[in-house]
Amino acid sequence: MRHHLILRVVTKLLVSSIILFALYVQFHGDFSPGGGFQAGVIMAVAFILYGIVFGLEKVQAVFPAWLVHKLMALGVLIYAGTGVFSLFLGYDFLDYGAFTPDHPSHGQHWGIFAVEFGVGVTVTGVMVAIYYAFAMRRPAISDEEW
Amino acid sequence: MAETFINLTLFVMLVATAIAITRMQRLFGVAMMASVFSLLSALLLVTLDAVDVAFTEAAVGAGISTVLMLSTLTLTSRIEKPATRSPLIPLIVVTVTGAAIIYGTLDMPNFGDPNAPAQVGVAAQYLERSPEEIGIPNVVTVVLASYRGFDTMGETAVVFTAGVGVLMLISGLRRRRRSPDEKDRGETS
Numbered sequence: 633m634r635h636h637l638i639l640r641v642v643t644k645l646l647v648s649s650i651i652l653f654a655l656y657v658q659f660h661g662d663f664s665p666g667g668g669f670q671a672g673v674i675m676a677v678a679f680i681l682y683g684i685v686f687g688l689e690k691v692q693a694v695f696p697a698w699l700v701h702k703l704m705a706l707g708v709l710i711y712a713g714t715g716v717f718s719l720f721l722g723y724d725f726l727d728y729g730a731f732t733p734d735h736p737s738h739g740q741h742w743g744i745f746a747v748e749f750g751v752g753v754t755v756t757g758v759m760v761a762i763y764y765a766f767a768m769r770r771p772a773i774s775d776e777e778w
Numbered sequence: 779m780a781e782t783f784i785n786l787t788l789f790v791m792l793v794a795t796a797i798a799i800t801r802m803q804r805l806f807g808v809a810m811m812a813s814v815f816s817l818l819s820a821l822l823l824v825t826l827d828a829v830d831v832a833f834t835e836a837a838v839g840a841g842i843s844t845v846l847m848l849s850t851l852t853l854t855s856r857i858e859k860p861a862t863r864s865p866l867i868p869l870i871v872v873t874v875t876g877a878a879i880i881y882g883t884l885d886m887p888n889f890g891d892p893n894a895p896a897q898v899g900v901a902a903q904y905l906e907r908s909p910e911e912i913g914i915p916n917v918v919t920v921v922l923a924s925y926r927g928f929d930t931m932g933e934t935a936v937v938f939t940a941g942v943g944v945l946m947l948i949s950g951l952r953r954r955r956r957s958p959d960e961k962d963r964g965e966t967s
Contacts, residue, residue: 673837705938708935
């Protein structure tokens, strides 16, 4: 497993900046293009890239399959939980004004932050889970076969 | 003028990519060309000022879809089988469908038409009220997560369901079966 030296070095450099960019897209989505869906995909790409270059065992040591499967459901729970939370505070479902009753637009910021985070978590989980599902079926094929 | 030229160039490249895809036999190349196709569509969306959509197209269409298509290739053959039947009937079907779609676009409003259905509905209200009601500069995020929060929750649930579907179909995760001695313990306790 000593082939693709350049790919492995470049991947090591890239993975951290991809994750940083995903976090930027996630939490800066209020001001610039982006949001949970895009951030989730970019975050998943970081792990998928690592998995493609270094192998499935290495990436699953960092991001095990059971955790990915939990994250898929957790994101939807965060989103729906935000709605249920505002419901319990006496507001409508997903009415973010509930979070700061004396300053409704501030509550909107918190609400959008929470649901976008939920979207990002689910999309990351689903994308990585689909990649794992495909990659676990068959060992990686050799370079000559392409 | 410059924008017309850019649009024209992008559309020509789009058509060229599509033709190249149909003429290729090696599926690895087809997957990469499909990625190029998505990237060109993303560029077209940028020229339409739909940056959020372009971002999604580039990340999902050109990024993840290509990876998933390549992963699928590892499970199947790498070369397309040569067609055995005459391509006449498929060609007629494609031509008729394409003509119907082009005929349908004749009814569509022009680009930037202020009387287009998308402009006269609630969109103006959203643009007018979001600065004071919510105060987030990116109106796309506001509409997506706040005004249309229910829709986005549905979308998230759809993504989740798609993931669960793939896991159930091909992940090979089996239901945990209890071994016989565990079963005995379970019954006695």
